[in-house]
Structures are given as structure tokens and as C-alpha cells.
Amino acid sequence: MEEKTLSKKKVSNALARRLPVYYRNVCAMVTEGVQNLTSAELAARIGNTSAQVRQDFYTCGGVNGYNAVVLKDWLGAKIGLENRKQMVVVGTGNLGRAIISFKGFNKLNFFIDAAFDSDLMLKGMQINGVPILNVSILEKYLLENKVDILVITTPAGAAQEIFEMAVKCGVKGVWNFAPVDLRPKEGVEVENMHLGDSLMTLSFRIREKEENQALKEKQQK
Amino acid sequence: MEEKTLSKKKVSNALARRLPVYYRNVCAMVTEGVQNLTSAELAARIGNTSAQVRQDFYTCGGVNGYNAVVLKDWLGAKIGLENRKQMVVVGTGNLGRAIISFKGFNKLNFFIDAAFDSDLMLKGMQINGVPILNVSILEKYLLENKVDILVITTPAGAAQEIFEMAVKCGVKGVWNFAPVDLRPKEGVEVENMHLGDSLMTLSFRIREKEENQALKEKQQK
DNA sequence: TAGATTGTTAATCGATTAACAATC
DNA sequence: TAGATTGTTAATCGATTAACAATC
Numbered sequence: 378m379e380e381k382t383l384s385k386k387k388v389s390n391a392l393a394r395r396l397p398v399y400y401r402n403v404c405a406m407v408t409e410g411v412q413n414l415t416s417a418e419l420a421a422r423i424g425n426t427s428a429q430v431r432q433d434f435y436t437c438g439g440v441n442g443y444n445a446v447v448l449k450d451w452l453g454a455k456i457g458l459e460n461r462k463q464m465v466v467v468g469t470g471n472l473g474r475a476i477i478s479f480k481g482f483n484k485l486n487f488f489i490d491a492a493f494d495s496d497l498m499l500k501g502m503q504i505n506g507v508p509i510l511n512v513s514i515l516e517k518y519l520l521e522n523k524v525d526i527l528v529i530t531t532p533a534g535a536a537q538e539i540f541e542m543a544v545k546c547g548v549k550g551v552w553n554f555a556p557v558d559l560r561p562k563e564g565v566e567v568e569n570m571h572l573g574d575s576l577m578t579l580s581f582r583i584r585e586k587e588e589n590q591a592l593k594e595k596q597q598k
Numbered sequence: 599m600e601e602k603t604l605s606k607k608k609v610s611n612a613l614a615r616r617l618p619v620y621y622r623n624v625c626a627m628v629t630e631g632v633q634n635l636t637s638a639e640l641a642a643r644i645g646n647t648s649a650q651v652r653q654d655f656y657t658c659g660g661v662n663g664y665n666a667v668v669l670k671d672w673l674g675a676k677i678g679l680e681n682r683k684q685m686v687v688v689g690t691g692n693l694g695r696a697i698i699s700f701k702g703f704n705k706l707n708f709f710i711d712a713a714f715d716s717d718l719m720l721k722g723m724q725i726n727g728v729p730i731l732n733v734s735i736l737e738k739y740l741l742e743n744k745v746d747i748l749v750i751t752t753p754a755g756a757a758q759e760i761f762e763m764a765v766k767c768g769v770k771g772v773w774n775f776a777p778v779d780l781r782p783k784e785g786v787e788v789e790n791m792h793l794g795d796s797l798m799t800l801s802f803r804i805r806e807k808e809e810n811q812a813l814k815e816k817q818q819k
Numbered sequence: 820t821a822g823a824t825t826g827t828t829a830a831t832c833g834a835t836t837a838a839c840a841a842t843c
Numbered sequence: 844t845a846g847a848t849t850g851t852t853a854a855t856c857g858a859t860t861a862a863c864a865a866t867c
Contacts, residue, residue, distance in 0.1 A: 389858065393802055397795035401777065415824065424781060427824090428860055435826065443825090456798050457805030471696035478692045479793070481777070487797060526800065550804045552797060556622065556702070560645060566807060568800035572700070572791070574618035576708060576773060577677050579747065579789035581614055583771045584678030586787060610834065636848065648848090649836055656850065664849090825866070835856070842849070 392433055398423055399433070400452040403445060411445045462487045463523050464552075467539055468530035469494040469509055472554055476528060478505045487526070491518065495535075515539070519546035526550040533557045540567075613654055619644050620654070621673040624666060632666045683708045684744050685773075688760055689751035690715040690730055693775055697749060699726045708747070712739065716756075736760070740767035747771040754778045761788075 402422050406414060416434075417427040434440045437455050440448060453459060466473050469492050477489055492504060493512045502509045510518065518524075519542070527543045529536050529551060536555035543551060543565070550566045553559045556574075561567045623643050627635060637655075638648040655661045658676050661669060674680060687694050690713050698710055713725060714733045723730045731739065739745075740763070748764045750757050750772060757776035764772060764786070771787045774780045777795075782788045 388802075388806060391858070393799050394795070396802055397792070397798035398779065400798065401795070417824080423779065426860070428862095429858095431825065431827090432859075439826075455802065455805075457801040458798070460805070462801060471692070471699045475692035475696045476793070481794060482797065485794065485798065487801075525804070526797075549808075550800045552800055558619065558644065564807070566800055566803040568796055568803075570793070570796050571618070572697070573702060573706065574615070574622070575789055575791050576703065576747075577618035577621065577679070577706065578614050579771045579773055579787060580678040580683060580708075581609075581617055581676065582787040582789075583746070584676075584681070585609060586785070587770075612834070638848080647836070649838095650834095652849065652851085653835075660850075823867085825864105827862100827864090829860105829862075831858100831860070833856105833858080835854105837854070838852085840849105840851090843847085 388436065392436060395423075395433060396437075396452065396456055399430075400449070400456060400458075403449045403452060407445045407449050414443050414445055414448070416443070458486050460486065462525040464489045464526045464528055465515075465518070465524050466492045466507075466528040466530060467494075467512065467515065468532075468535075468555075469496075469499060469504060470530060473528075473530035474504050476530065476554075477507050489528075490522070490524075493518075512539075516542055516546060519543060519548060524548055526552055528552045528554070529559075530554045609657065613657060616644075616654060617658075617673065617677055620651075621670070621677060621679075624670045624673060628666045628670050635664050635666055635669070637664070679707050681707065683746040685710045685747045685749055686736075686739070686745050687713045687728075687749040687751060688715075688733065688736065689753075689756075689776075690717075690720060690725060691751060694749075694751040695725050697751065697775075698728050710749075711743070711745075714739075733760075737763055737767060740764060740769060745769055747773055749773045749775070750780075751775045 399419065402419065403414075406419075406422075415427070416430040420427040420430045440451055442448070464487055466477055466489055469477070473492065473494075477492055482489070489507050492507050492509045493515050494509055495512045497511060499509045500511050519527075524546075525548070527539075527548045527550070529539055531539060533556050536553065536557050536559065540551060540553070540559045544562050548565060550568065551559060553567060553569050554572070556571055558569055559567045620640065623640065624635075627640075627643075636648070637651040641648040641651045661672055663669070685708055687698055687710055690698070694713065694715075698713055703710070710728050713728050713730045714736050715730055716733045718732060720730045721732050740748075745767075746769070748760075748769045748771070750760055752760060754776050757774065757778050757780065761772060761774070761780045765783050769786060771789070772780060774788060774790050775793070777792055779790055780788045
């Protein structure tokens with residue numbers, strides 16, 4: 378029966394982005410003391426339909442019950458949170474430091490082991506207990522240590538080169554904050570996180586709404 | 599002819615997120631000295647098809663030519679970049695400070711005028727020339743000043759309350775980094791930027807790929 | 820048992836892709 | 844004029860929603 382699923386189709390991007398939302402909300406419900414929940418309750422909470430919740434869970438292979446704790450663990454396993462992920466951060470500007478200092482990643486089983494920067498002055502310093510190393514030894518570090526996810530917070534210019542190197546060294550995932558689109562390559566997953574793009578999308582929506590309102594008012598005359 | 603478009607349908611989320619990518623890439627091409635471009639060239643650069651580029655531009659009302667500078671301005675206008683946007687940041691933790699210190703927002707016509715924090719010790723201080731005010735006067739500030747976009751980088755607990763207040767005060771957009779989903783309300787656009795979700799999606803993709811590879815190897819035996 | 824909720828298939832809706840006449 | 848590229852309509856594809864028998 379299992380053997381039939383030769384090549385599971387890749388989960389859609391939309392669903393891959395809903396999974397963390399499910400997880401976050403089920404976690405909150407567990408904290409609130411909810412014992413059991415229904416697809417309708419979860420759906421109401423995140424603002425969509427129970428049909429979608431059920432369809433999503435079905436697409437992911439099916440849940441084994443709607444007990445809150447069980448569901449939380451099931452979602453966590455789907456997302457891969459049961460595997461400890463070792464990370465390094467390249468670039469220790471404000472954003473890099475913010476990421477290194479984040480509480481909350483640890484309890485999702487993500488751990489930052491080292492930070493890298495090209496500024497020699499920073500060598501030997503620490504951020505939140507994480508040592509800053511010089512970027513010249515990044516390749517060596519990646520080859521000698523298990524690094525699952527590389528976080529790039531360098532300026533745009535440096536990002537591509539670091540990315541290529543990380544790919545060669547066998548990093549599994551790249552979390553990119555530099556304002557260039559790194560394209561997934563031979564076995565590496567890439568998550569681009571563009572603050573500027575996000576802000577522009579917000580700007581677009583604001584403008585779109587204002588335009589529609591102006592249009593409506595014009596109509597009423 | 600124009601008058602017929604009674605209610606322009608909202609642009610799809612996918613397209614609203616591609617617009618900044620188009621803009622960013624056309625900007626880069628302008629910098630590189632490109633004079634004219636084609637839908638195919640732009641498409642190749644961002645990794646999709648020329649058909650989609652043309653369809654997207656068509657959906658947005660149609661371009662007036664593929665001169666790089668003209669296209670850049672056209673995209674900028676669609677995104678609303680010609681309007682100066684006044685912003686304030688609530689929360690001056692690492693992430694708040696990173697956002698305040700970002701170069702690059704200004705040239706997109708976004709400006710941060712003030713920062714707010716609940717920590718009284720920070721009152722009177724500045725970050726990158728931006729004054730830190732106490733959050734107790736945020737409501738007064740929002741009523742007395744033009745604030746287009748409110749940036750929330752507070753802990754999850756404080757976000758909802760600040761959001762409600764901002765809505766009442768007529769803020770047009772909220773850029774939310776707190777790990778709660780703020781829902782759009784009466785005339786306010788919301789852009790949720792969840793670092794944790796992004797990291798979880800990356801984790802999911804890594805796990806998905808590993809699982810498929812394991813499956814493939816099993817098959818080959 | 821009756822009522823509610825799930826798992827799963829089918830129908831609908833919307834977004835992407837293809838096609839091609841019109842234009843450059 | 845011939846070749847390439849666009850603007851726009853039509854076809855395809857995929858994701859969301861609806862429906863409903865099976866299960867709790």
C-alpha cells in the first residue's frame with residue numbers, strides 16, 4: 378500500500394506556509410488548556426474554513442486525532458521540528474544580531490552555534506553567547522561541522538558568493554535576508570525573507586485600497 | 599471606457615508579492631545600464647515565464663513600454679512608492695533597532711519618524727537619529743501626526759492591543775513582526791512578517807526533500 | 820440511536836500557461 | 844518586408860470549497 382506512493386508530489390507553497398500557522402495556533406491552544414479541538418474551531422481561529430483544515434491535514438497524510446497535544450506533535454513532526462537544527466549566521470549587523478538574540482527559536486529546536494563577519498574587529502567577540510568568527514574560515518567551519526541551515530544577513534553583494542559556497546559544503550537550507558533572490562540549487566532549500574519586498578507589498582495594498590475608495594466616491598456623485 | 603471599471607477586483611496575493619520582485623530587478627537592470635528590456639529578459643532574470651510577466655503587467659493595467667527607466671517608474675507608481683510614507687516603530691528590541699537602522703527604506707520613500715517603547719529608561723534616547731518615546735503617548739502621537747504605517751516589533755502579548763489602537767487612530771497599514779496573526783480590519787492593511795513561520799517553512803521543505811530522497815533510495819533497492 | 824464531525828471524492832473557482840493576431 | 848515581441852483571449856492546471864458517506 379505504502380509502496381505505491383512512488384513520488385509524493387511536493388506540497389503546495391500555500392500549504393507549506395499554512396503549516397506553521399496551524400502549529401503556532403495549536404501550541405497556543407495547548408497552552409490555554411484546550412484538550413480536544415475540531416477542525417471548525419481551529420479554522421475559526423486562524424480565519425479560514427474547516428474544509429481547508431481537513432483537506433490540508435489529509436494532504437499531509439492524515440491526522441491521528443484532534444487531541445490538542447497529539448495534533449501539536451503531529452504538526453511539529455510534519456514540519457520537521459523533532460530534528461535538532463544547527464545554524465550559523467553570516468553577517469552580524471543589526472539584523473544578524475537580532476536573529477542571534479531571538480528567544481523562541483530554541484524551543485522550536487533551532488540552535489545558532491556561530492556567527493561570521495568580515496569585520497576583523499569583531500573577531501573573538503560574542504553575541505548572546507554566540508562566538509563571532511571571521512568569514513574567511515566559514516568554508517572550513519562548514520566542512521568540519523554539522524550545519525543544517527545557513528542564515529545570510531550580509532549586504533546584497535556578498536550573498537551570492539556565500540550561498541554558492543554553502544551549497545558546495547552541503548548545507549541543507551539557506552535562510553536569506555539579503556535583498557537578492559537566491560535560487561534553490563542541487564539539494565538546497567532556500568527561504569528568501571525580504572523585508573523590503575514585504576514593505577512594498579504593504580504599500581501596494583494601501584494604494585490599491587485608496588484607489589478603490591476614490592473610485593467608489595467618484596461613482597456616488 | 600474608464601468609468602466601466604466599477605469595482606476593480608483585488609489583485610491576487612501572488613501577484614502582489616511578485617510586484618516588488620519585478621521592481622527590484624528592473625531597478626538593478628537600470629543600475630546595470632540596461633536601456634530597454636523584453637518580457638522574456640525580465641522573466642529569465644526572476645525565474646519565470648514571459649507569459650506571466652505580460653499577464654501580470656496586463657492585470658495591472660498595462661505598461662507603457664519596456665524602457666527600463668519607464669518600467670521602473672511605472673512599477674514604482676503601481677506599488678505606491680511615489681507617495682512618501684511616514685512610519686513609526688513600536689518596540690525597540692533588537693529587531694526594532696534593526697528596522698530603524700536599515701538603510702534602503704528611505705530610497706523607497708519610507709521614513710521612520712519615531713520609535714516607542716514601554717521601557718522608561720529608554721525615554722529620550724535615539725536610535726540612528728530616531729527618538730525613542732514612551733509607548734504611553736503613542737495614541738496621542740498617532741492622533742496628532744500623520745502616520746501611514748505602524749511597525750510592531752513588540753512581544754506577542756502587546757501586539758493586539760497596540761494594533762487595535764492604531765486602527766482607531768486611522769493608521770493605514772500595519773507591518774507586524776510579533777508572532778501573532780493580526781487580521782485586517784476596517785480600512786487597515788496588515789502585513790504579517792513571521793520569522794518563526796519562515797524558518798518552520800524552511801524546515802518543512804528540508805524534511806520533505808529528505809523524505810522523498812529516502813523513498814527514492816528505498817525504491818532503487 | 821441521533822447529532823456532530825471527520826475523511827475523502829467531486830465541483831468550483833482562480834491563477835498560470837499557451838496561443839496567436841496585432842504591433843513594433 | 845520579415846522577425847520578433849507584445850497585448851489579449853482561450854485552455855489548462857492546480858488549489859479551494861462543497862458535498863456527503865463513514866465514523867465517532
